[in-house]
Amino acid sequence: METKRRKVDDECRVFKEEWGFKYFFVQSQSKNGKAICVICNDTVAVMKEYNLRRHYETKHASAYSQFKDKQRTEKFETLSRSLSSQQNLFRKANSENESLTLVSMKVAYLLAKKGKPFMDGNIVKECMMEAVGVLCPEKVKLFKTISLSRNTVARRIDDIGNNILHQISGKTQRFTHYSIAMDESTDVSYTSQLLVFVRGVDDDLNVTQELASVNSMHGTTTGADIFKELQQTLTKYNLDWNRLQGVTIDGGRNMSGANIGVVGLIRKAFESAGATVPIFLHCIIHQQALCVKHVDISCVLKPVVSVVNFLRSRALNHRQFRSFLEEIESESVDVSYYTAVRWLRCGKVLLQFFKLRKEIKIFLAEKNHPETLLSDAEWLWKLAIFADVVTHVNNLNLKLQGKNNLICDLFEQINAFRAKLILLESHMNECNFSHFTCCEKFSTETDERFPTIFAVKVIPDLKLEFQKRFKIHMTATMATFQVSFKWK
Structure with missing residues (x-):
C-alpha cells in the first residue's frame, strides 16, 4: 500500500506572507531562515502554520486580537521595523568587529612580511590615529578599538602561519x-x-x-x-x-x-x-655561480675587497668617505661589502668600485693610505674587463630566478648565454666595446692599450666551464624528463 506523502510546500517549511498579518511572524534573515515573532522575538523551530498559530493564540491573542484590518497591518509593520532595527544594530556591531579583526590581521601580516618587530604594531596604530584624527575625526573612536599590541600581533601572525600551513596541506593532498x-x-x-x-x-x-x-x-x-x-x-x-x-x-x-x-x-x-x-x-643557478667562481679574478677582487674593507670597517672612515662623495656630488653614494655567499655581490662590488675609482683614489691619498693599483692603467683595464664580464653573468642569474620557470625555459636561457659568450669573445679580439660599458668608458680616459691577450683568456675559460657543466647534464636532464614524466 502506497503511503500518502505530506504536502510540505503547503503546510510547512516555506514561509508565507499571510502569516505575518495573521500571527505577527516574519522570516529571519539568518542562514537557518526560521520564523520569528515580532512581538516577543521568539523563534519557532519548525516553520509550520499550526506552530505559529499555537504560539500566537497562547501568548498574544488576548492582547492583539483587538487589532483588525488596517489597524492590524499598521501594528504589524511597526513591530517589524522595530525588530529589523534591533537586528541591524547587532549585525552592524558584528560587522564592525569582523572588520577590526581583519585590519589587525592585515597589519600583522605586513609586519611579518617586512620582518618588523611585533611591538611596531603600536607605532602603526599611532600613525593611523594621527591620520584619522585629521581626515575623519568622527571615526577616531572606532580606530581606537583596533588591537595591535605586541601579544596580539604575535597571536595574529601565528594564526596566519597556521592558516597558510593548512592551505598548503590542502593543496599537497591533491598532488599527483x-x-x-x-x-x-x-x-x-x-x-x-x-x-x-x-x-x-x-x-x-x-x-x-x-x-x-x-x-x-x-x-x-x-x-x-x-x-x-x-x-x-x-x-x-x-x-x-x-x-x-x-x-x-x-x-x-x-x-x-x-x-x-x-x-x-x-x-x-x-x-x-x-x-x-x-x-x-x-641547482642550475648554483651551477651558473660556480662557473663564475672558476674564473680566477683574484688579481682584481683581492685589492678591491681590501680597499672596500678599509672604507667600511671603520666608522670614521665610512662617514668621511660618504661625506666626501656628497661634497663632490658623486653619482654613487657608497660602496658595498663583498660577501662570497651572495652570488650577485661580486659583480655589484666591482661595478661600484670602478665607478668610484677616481674618488676612492683621492680619498685614500687624503687619508695617507694610497693604493698604487689605482694609478696602474693595466690593472684598471683588468678591473673594467671583470666588471663587465661579471655584470653579464649577473644578468643571466637574474633571468634564471623567479617563480613558475620550467626547466626548458632555463635551458633556453643557458644556451642563449653560451651563444652570447661567443659574440663577446669575438668583440674582445676586435677591441669592440659595444657590450662592455666599463671598458668603453675607460678607453676614453687612458692611452694605455687594451690588454687583448689577457682579455681573450677570460671569455674562453668561462665558455669552457659553461660547456662542461651544462652541455651534457642539461641534455641528459631534458631527455630524462621527456621519457619519465607522465601526465595522468
Missing part, C-alpha cells in the same frame, strides 16, 4: 606528482638553515610552488641529518614518497654524496621499497 628543492646555508649566528621547497601538480594541471619548511640545524649537518629533516617535512604535509619525481640540490657533499649524502639515502630508500628512483638535479 611533485618535486622538492633543498638549500642548506649558515646564517650570521652560525646556525645552519635548511630550506625545503615543494612544487607539485594535481589532476587539473594546477601547479603549486611553495616554501614548505625552514629547519634550523644546531648540530651536525650530515646527509643523514638533512634526510631526517626532509622526512619530517614530507610527513607534516602527508606527501607520499612514491609521487616524488625530482630532487634539486646544491653541490655540497652532504647533499650530493652517492653513499651517505641526501642523494644516496633517498636512492637507497626508493630502491629498498621497489619504487622508481626520482631524478636528481644540481
Whole structure:
C-alpha cells in the first residue's frame, strides 16, 4: 500500500506572507531562515502554520486580537521595523568587529612580511590615529578599538602561519606528482638553515610552488641529518614518497654524496621499497655561480675587497668617505661589502668600485693610505674587463630566478648565454666595446692599450666551464624528463 506523502510546500517549511498579518511572524534573515515573532522575538523551530498559530493564540491573542484590518497591518509593520532595527544594530556591531579583526590581521601580516618587530604594531596604530584624527575625526573612536599590541600581533601572525600551513596541506593532498628543492646555508649566528621547497601538480594541471619548511640545524649537518629533516617535512604535509619525481640540490657533499649524502639515502630508500628512483638535479643557478667562481679574478677582487674593507670597517672612515662623495656630488653614494655567499655581490662590488675609482683614489691619498693599483692603467683595464664580464653573468642569474620557470625555459636561457659568450669573445679580439660599458668608458680616459691577450683568456675559460657543466647534464636532464614524466 502506497503511503500518502505530506504536502510540505503547503503546510510547512516555506514561509508565507499571510502569516505575518495573521500571527505577527516574519522570516529571519539568518542562514537557518526560521520564523520569528515580532512581538516577543521568539523563534519557532519548525516553520509550520499550526506552530505559529499555537504560539500566537497562547501568548498574544488576548492582547492583539483587538487589532483588525488596517489597524492590524499598521501594528504589524511597526513591530517589524522595530525588530529589523534591533537586528541591524547587532549585525552592524558584528560587522564592525569582523572588520577590526581583519585590519589587525592585515597589519600583522605586513609586519611579518617586512620582518618588523611585533611591538611596531603600536607605532602603526599611532600613525593611523594621527591620520584619522585629521581626515575623519568622527571615526577616531572606532580606530581606537583596533588591537595591535605586541601579544596580539604575535597571536595574529601565528594564526596566519597556521592558516597558510593548512592551505598548503590542502593543496599537497591533491598532488599527483611533485618535486622538492633543498638549500642548506649558515646564517650570521652560525646556525645552519635548511630550506625545503615543494612544487607539485594535481589532476587539473594546477601547479603549486611553495616554501614548505625552514629547519634550523644546531648540530651536525650530515646527509643523514638533512634526510631526517626532509622526512619530517614530507610527513607534516602527508606527501607520499612514491609521487616524488625530482630532487634539486646544491653541490655540497652532504647533499650530493652517492653513499651517505641526501642523494644516496633517498636512492637507497626508493630502491629498498621497489619504487622508481626520482631524478636528481644540481641547482642550475648554483651551477651558473660556480662557473663564475672558476674564473680566477683574484688579481682584481683581492685589492678591491681590501680597499672596500678599509672604507667600511671603520666608522670614521665610512662617514668621511660618504661625506666626501656628497661634497663632490658623486653619482654613487657608497660602496658595498663583498660577501662570497651572495652570488650577485661580486659583480655589484666591482661595478661600484670602478665607478668610484677616481674618488676612492683621492680619498685614500687624503687619508695617507694610497693604493698604487689605482694609478696602474693595466690593472684598471683588468678591473673594467671583470666588471663587465661579471655584470653579464649577473644578468643571466637574474633571468634564471623567479617563480613558475620550467626547466626548458632555463635551458633556453643557458644556451642563449653560451651563444652570447661567443659574440663577446669575438668583440674582445676586435677591441669592440659595444657590450662592455666599463671598458668603453675607460678607453676614453687612458692611452694605455687594451690588454687583448689577457682579455681573450677570460671569455674562453668561462665558455669552457659553461660547456662542461651544462652541455651534457642539461641534455641528459631534458631527455630524462621527456621519457619519465607522465601526465595522468
